Amino acid sequence: MRLPLPTATRQNLLCAAALGLIFLSAPFPRIQPILHATLVLALAPRAGEPIVPALWALAAGWTLEGTLRLYPHLGGTAWADLTLTLLAGWMAARWPLESLKGWITRLAALTLLHTLLVHGAVRLAVGAHPWGYGWLWALVTVPLWGWASWRLLHAGPTPGRR
Amino acid sequence: MAVRAVRWGWSRTRWQRLVLALLWLGQGIWVLLGPNPGRHWTRLAEVVSRPSQSLAARWQGWRANRNLSARDMAEIRAENARLTSELAQLKTQAAQEGPRLAEADAAVRLLGLKQQIPLELKAARVMFSTRPATFGGLILDRGHDLGLVPDQGVLVPEGIVGRLWSVSATQSKVLPADAPNASVAVMLIRSRATGVLQGLGSGRAVIRYVSNQEVVQVGEAVMTSGLDRVFPRGLLVGYVAEVAQGDLELRVVVNLSAPLDRISTVLLLPPQPPLEVQPPFFAPEQKPQRKRGTP
Numbered sequence: 150m151r152l153p154l155p156t157a158t159r160q161n162l163l164c165a166a167a168l169g170l171i172f173l174s175a176p177f178p179r180i181q182p183i184l185h186a187t188l189v190l191a192l193a194p195r196a197g198e199p200i201v202p203a204l205w206a207l208a209a210g211w212t213l214e215g216t217l218r219l220y221p222h223l224g225g226t227a228w229a230d231l232t233l234t235l236l237a238g239w240m241a242a243r244w245p246l247e248s249l250k251g252w253i254t255r256l257a258a259l260t261l262l263h264t265l266l267v268h269g270a271v272r273l274a275v276g277a278h279p280w281g282y283g284w285l286w287a288l289v290t291v292p293l294w295g296w297a298s299w300r301l302l303h304a305g306p307t308p309g310r311r
Numbered sequence: 312m313a314v315r316a317v318r319w320g321w322s323r324t325r326w327q328r329l330v331l332a333l334l335w336l337g338q339g340i341w342v343l344l345g346p347n348p349g350r351h352w353t354r355l356a357e358v359v360s361r362p363s364q365s366l367a368a369r370w371q372g373w374r375a376n377r378n379l380s381a382r383d384m385a386e387i388r389a390e391n392a393r394l395t396s397e398l399a400q401l402k403t404q405a406a407q408e409g410p411r412l413a414e415a416d417a418a419v420r421l422l423g424l425k426q427q428i429p430l431e432l433k434a435a436r437v438m439f440s441t442r443p444a445t446f447g448g449l450i451l452d453r454g455h456d457l458g459l460v461p462d463q464g465v466l467v468p469e470g471i472v473g474r475l476w477s478v479s480a481t482q483s484k485v486l487p488a489d490a491p492n493a494s495v496a497v498m499l500i501r502s503r504a505t506g507v508l509q510g511l512g513s514g515r516a517v518i519r520y521v522s523n524q525e526v527v528q529v530g531e532a533v534m535t536s537g538l539d540r541v542f543p544r545g546l547l548v549g550y551v552a553e554v555a556q557g558d559l560e561l562r563v564v565v566n567l568s569a570p571l572d573r574i575s576t577v578l579l580l581p582p583q584p585p586l587e588v589q590p591p592f593f594a595p596e597q598k599p600q601r602k603r604g605t606p
Contacts, residue, residue, distance in 0.1 A: 199331050207338070222346035228338040235331065274342040 152246050154196065155302045163192050163301055164205045168212060175216035182283030183290050185213050189230045190259045191298035194237035196245070206234035225274035229266040233259060246303070253295040260288050417576045420468040424578060429588055430543070433457055433579045435483070442487060442571065449485040449574065454478050462541055464580035470547040470568035471495065471535060472577055487571050488548070489516050496539035497548050499525070499563075500532040508533070508548060511564070514571055515552070518563040525561060527554045533565050537586040544587040 167188035174181045193205040210227025214220060237259055246252050264284040271278055321329075344351055425432050435457065441447035453459060455478060465472040465485050473493055476486035486493050489510035497518060498505040504525040506518040521527065531551045537544030553564035 200327055203331055203334055207334075222342075222344075222348075224338060224341045228335075228342045231335060231338055235335070270342055274345055276345075 152303050157195070157198070157201070160192065160195060160302065161201065161205075164188060167192050168205070168208055171209060171212050172216060178281065178283060179286050181213065181216070182287045183294055185209055185230075186260055186263060186287040187294045187298055189234055190237055190256055190263060191295065192302070193234050194241055196238055196242035199235055199238055202234045202238055203231050206230040220271065220275045220278065222274045225271035226267050229263065229270040232266060233263045236262075249296065249299050252299050253292055256295045256298075257288070257291045260291055264288065414575060421576055421578055424466075424468045428543075430584055431581050433459070434576060435459075435579060436576050437574050438482070440572070440574075446490065446492065448473070448476060448487055448490065449571075449577075451483045451485060451577065452481070454481045454483045456481055459483050459579060460582050463582050464542045464584070465577050466542070466546060466580065467569050467574055467577055469570060470549060471542055472569050472571065472574060474541050475579070485577070488569070489514050489567055489571060494539070495542065495548065496536045497533050497565075498536040498544075499527055499551070500534055501528070502526055502531075505536045505538065506563070508565065514567050516549070516565050516567060518565060519560065521561045521563055523556060523559065523561055527551060527561060527563055529554060540583045540586075542580065543584045 167184055171181060171184045171188065174184055188209045189206050193202040193209070195202050207227045207230065210225075210230040211223060214223040214226050237255075240255065240259075246255075264287070268278075268280055268284075341348075421434060425434075433453070435451040435453040437449050438452045439450040441450065449465075449472070451459075459475060459478045461475050461478055463475045465474060471488055473485050473487040473490070474495075475483050477484045487510070488495055488508065489512055491510050491512065493508075493510045493516075495508040495516075496505065497508045499518075499521070502525050504521050504527070506521045508516045508518055510516045518533065529551050533548040533551060535542035535544060535546040535548060547568055549565040549567040549569075551563055552566045553562070555562040555564075
C-alpha cells in the first residue's frame with residue numbers, strides 16, 4: 150500500500166517551521182543538528198518535485214553554517230544537504246514508502262551518509278575542522294524525529310480517514 | 312509555449328534537471344573554491360601574467376642598469392676631469408717647489424758634511440757659472456763680507472770643487488779643479504802614491520808626478536793629500552778613469568766626483584787648514600744588554 154504524498158503547502162509550511170527552529174536553536178548545539186537532519190532528510194525531500202526541496206536544503210545548510218559562525222568559508226553543508234535531499238527525493242520516487250519501520254531505516258541510512266557527506270564537503274571547503282557530537286545525537290535520535298516527521302507528513306488528516 | 316517546446320524539444324522535467332545540475336555544480340564549485348576564493352583568480356592571473364611580468368622586470372632592470380651605467384660614466388668623467396685638474400695643479404706646485412726642495416736637499420747634505428769635518432766651514436751660494444768659457448769658474452755670492460780670502464778650499468758633499476781664485480767685497484770666484492791652471496795635491500787611496508792634479512776640463516783631470524813603478528788601478532779612489540795646505544788630507548777628489556804608461560811617470564786620468572756643472576751651494580774651508588783633521592767622535596749606540604736565558 151502506497152502512502153499518499155502530503156500536500157506541497159503542508160510540506161513547505163513544515164519546512165519553514167523547521168528552518169525557523171534551526172535558526173532559533175543556534176544556542177543549543179545538541180538540538181540544532183537534529184532539526185537540521187529532520188529538515189534535510191525527512192521534511193524537504195519530495196518525489197517528482199526536486200526544485201523546491203533543493204532550495205529548502207540549501208537554505209537549511211546555509212542557515213546552519215551561518216548560525217554556527219565556525220567556518221571561514223560557508224557552503225559545504227549546503228552542498229551536502231542539496232545532494233542528500235535530491236537523493237532522498239529520488240529514493241522516495243524509486244521506492245515509495247509503505248511503513249514507519251522502512252521510513253526510519255531509510256532515515257538512519259541517509260543520516261549516516263549525510264554525516265559523512267557533510268563533513269567531507271566542509272573539509273573540501275575549509276580544510277580540517279572539528280566534528281563535534283551533533284552527528285551522533287542526530288543518529289541516535291533517528292527514531293524520535295523519524296516518528297515525528299512520519300506523523301506530521303503522512304499520518305495527518307487524510308481523505309481516507311475521513 | 313507549445314511552439315517553443317516543440318522547437319526546443321525540452322520538457323519541464325529536463326529544465327528542472329538542468330536547473331538542479333547547475334545548482335549542484337555551482338554550489339560544488341563554490342565549496343571547492345574554499346576560503347578566500349579570490350586567491351584562485353589571483354593565482355590564475357599570476358600564472359597568466361608571469362611571462363609579461365618577467366619581461367617587464369627585465370625591461371626595468373635593463374633600464375635601471377643603463378641609467379646606472381650612464382650615471383657612473385658621467386661621474387667617472389667628472390672625477391677624471393677633477394683629477395686631471397688636481398694633477399695639473401700638483402705638477403705646477405711641484406715645479407714651483409722643485410728648486411726649493413733641491414736647495415733644501417743640498418743644504419741638508421751640506422749640513423751633514425759640515426758635521427763630519429771638525430773645521431769652521433762657511434757656506435755660500437753659486438750665483439753664476441762661467442765654466443763653459445776659457446778659464447771660467449763659479450761665482451759665489453759672498454766675499455770679504457764673510458771673511459773670505461783667496462786660496463780657500465771649496466767643496467761639496469760629493470767631493471772637492473776647487474779653490475777661491477779671487478775675492479771681492481761681496482762676490483768671489485772659484486777656480487774649479489778641472490781647470491787647466493788648477494792644481495790640487497792628491498794621493499791614491501791604495502798605493503798611497505802622491506801627485507799633483509791638473510785639470511783637463513769637462514770634469515776630468517790628470518795626476519802628475521806618479522812614478523812608473525806605482526801600481527794604479529782603474530776605479531781607484533783619489534783623495535786629497537793635504538800637502539798644498541788648501542785641503543786637509545782625506546777629502547774625496549774622484550776616481551781613476553784611465554792609466555797609461557809614460558816615459559817617466561804614469562798618466563792617470565781622474566773623473567772628478569763633484570758635479571761641477573750642477574752645484575748650487577758650496578762649503579768653504581778655512582784658510583790653510585791643518586794637514587790632517589780627525590773626524591768627530593760619535594759614541595756608538597749602545598745596545599740593550601740581554602740577560603742570560605732570555606730570548
